[in-house]
Amino acid sequence: MYSSSETSALEIICIGGGVSGLYFAIKAAEFATVTIYTKDELPKSNSYHAKGGIAAPFGDNDSTSYHIHDTLIAGAGLCNEKAVTYMIQNSLRCIEDLETLGTEFNKDENLQFDLSREGGHSHNRIVHIKDETGKEVINRLIHLARNHPNIKIKEHHFVLELITEDNSVIGASILNTQTLSIENHYAEIVVLATGGAGNLYTFNTNPPSATGDGYALANRAGATMMNMEFVQFHPTMLYLPNREDNILISEAVRGAGAQLKDSKVIQFMYKYHTMGSLAPRDIVARSMLKEMQHEGSDFLYLDATSLGEKKLQDDFPFIYNACKKYDIDSSKEMIRVVPAAHYICGGVATDIDAKTSVNRLYAIGEVACTGVHGANRLASNSLLEGIVFADAAADSIKNMKIPKLKKSVLNKYYHEEPQDIEQVISTVSQSDIQQLMWNNLGIVRNPTAMKSAENQLNIWRQTLVSEIKIQGRSYQLNELLNMVETAMLITSFALNRTENKGTHYAEEE
Numbered sequence: 001m002y003s004s005s006e007t008s009a010l011e012i013i014c015i016g017g018g019v020s021g022l023y024f025a026i027k028a029a030e031f032a033t034v035t036i037y038t039k040d041e042l043p044k045s046n047s048y049h050a051k052g053g054i055a056a057p058f059g060d061n062d063s064t065s066y067h068i069h070d071t072l073i074a075g076a077g078l079c080n081e082k083a084v085t086y087m088i089q090n091s092l093r094c095i096e097d098l099e100t101l102g103t104e105f106n107k108d109e110n111l112q113f114d115l116s117r118e119g120g121h122s123h124n125r126i127v128h129i130k131d132e133t134g135k136e137v138i139n140r141l142i143h144l145a146r147n148h149p150n151i152k153i154k155e156h157h158f159v160l161e162l163i164t165e166d167n168s169v170i171g172a173s174i175l176n177t178q179t180l181s182i183e184n185h186y187a188e189i190v191v192l193a194t195g196g197a198g199n200l201y202t203f204n205t206n207p208p209s210a211t212g213d214g215y216a217l218a219n220r221a222g223a224t225m226m227n228m229e230f231v232q233f234h235p236t237m238l239y240l241p242n243r244e245d246n247i248l249i250s251e252a253v254r255g256a257g258a259q260l261k262d263s264k265v266i267q268f269m270y271k272y273h274t275m276g277s278l279a280p281r282d283i284v285a286r287s288m289l290k291e292m293q294h295e296g297s298d299f300l301y302l303d304a305t306s307l308g309e310k311k312l313q314d315d316f317p318f319i320y321n322a323c324k325k326y327d328i329d330s331s332k333e334m335i336r337v338v339p340a341a342h343y344i345c346g347g348v349a350t351d352i353d354a355k356t357s358v359n360r361l362y363a364i365g366e367v368a369c370t371g372v373h374g375a376n377r378l379a380s381n382s383l384l385e386g387i388v389f390a391d392a393a394a395d396s397i398k399n400m401k402i403p404k405l406k407k408s409v410l411n412k413y414y415h416e417e418p419q420d421i422e423q424v425i426s427t428v429s430q431s432d433i434q435q436l437m438w439n440n441l442g443i444v445r446n447p448t449a450m451k452s453a454e455n456q457l458n459i460w461r462q463t464l465v466s467e468i469k470i471q472g473r474s475y476q477l478n479e480l481l482n483m484v485e486t487a488m489l490i491t492s493f494a495l496n497r498t499e500n501k502g503t504h505y506a507e508e509e
């Protein structure tokens, strides 16, 4: 399949333009040409919405071993300690590299990082840019990628399928969502950086594009998947009765002193954990669900009034203004909050170089399962994982002898003319999938509900496969299929887990 005689530059396809895809592309463009595909326009991604920041042990009293310890505790015994150690040992270097690339993190008067605190961390160690870290980092990386001669960015290109031969990936089949034409792009290396799948759930903090495409693509290509049952629910999304918006109230607000309270204004979290409102997320989300059931309410409260108007405006401008938009003055009144699906801890299994079980296929960022999160991610470790393993992937590819693709493979170049699909109609709806997952595979699960979800998802999958056969390759149908297939992965992993760990909690019947 491959010949080593070709001398032109190594070609890499990177699917995704969030923090991991962009950082990878910038690093790999030093020795290869990289094409980034994104299904929406940049900067739409989970990364852009990241609020709190990036965890790293920069503090005077902090150390690599404390950060490793906190990560392992949050992961409930299922972390890969080698991967955790690698990530944290490389955290300072990678964050300093982001600074060198022009990211301006908040600093104190001594020009040291202004470090905030989030749930599960024993020390202040969140490097941030006010409460809009993701936006600032992503804008900087996009600027660099757009101006790099070795990086091509193709927005509105939805990757339909990975092309494989003999357990090696050799390219991707891609739908241009504006012209509706399909083309195959062959390359020596494919990197999956497709982010998460929050939109599988009714209440979620993710932007609409997080539909789990990468998990489904990798699974169909035969890659080994891991830990898919571990879906992290963030305790504090702003509760809006009509779900007008997904506004996350960052844990840094609790780190700064805000407290979770019930309708009687009582801090209930100390009943459940000594760290109170800053206990690990799985414990907070489950405790909130119990309190909500006890109160018969759809929401609880976050009391940030003790922070005062100035601190809220200065340190949390996004949250302060987002609340204001919905007539909530967070300096004077409690904020209604609800736990919401936030992060997929599992994914495509990778080694420490971000290699998957399929040759030449790498996975980085949220779609990957490097093992650093175990059964529950420690807050602000995901942007860190994204950059550290993007860097590791670029390094590993740089140091590998990669034979070029044979001409015969390139001759299989395939281009399908635009299709004439006016309106795609499916009998499966996104909200049906979301409701099923929220009710049956949510914060608290049970075997009967999970089994029934499995049956329903199977039926929807068959329906979508038939609809795609009749209506052709469409963005909407393929996205729905990817959602259903990712939901099936979460369900089957959850059914196979026999003990409760971290974010997976099933009641006995």
Ligand SMILES: Cc1cc2nc3c(=O)[nH]c(=O)nc-3n(C[C@H](O)[C@H](O)[C@H](O)COP(=O)(O)OP(=O)(O)OC[C@H]3O[C@@H](n4cnc5c(N)ncnc54)[C@H](O)[C@@H]3O)c2cc1C
Residues within 6 Å of the ligand: 015, 016, 017, 018, 019, 020, 021, 037, 038, 039, 040, 044, 045, 046, 047, 048, 049, 050, 051, 052, 053, 054, 055, 133, 134, 157, 158, 159, 160, 193, 194, 195, 196, 205, 206, 207, 209, 210, 213, 214, 248, 342, 343, 364, 365, 366, 367, 379, 380, 381, 382, 383, 384, 386
């Ligand atoms: C509201 C919010 C706040 C958060 N706050 C923090 C925080 O403070 N700290 C922290 O560490 N983490 C935080 N997280 C989590 C973190 O932001 C994500 O885990 C991380 O940004 C994921 O980055 P990524 O590069 O893997 O994917 P993303 O940033 O989600 O990017 C995915 C990319 O893949 C593309 N894509 C997907 N499918 C396809 C397809 N089929 N074809 C083509 N392109 C495709 C998308 O277009 C997009 O460009 C937060 C998440 C959210 C939602």
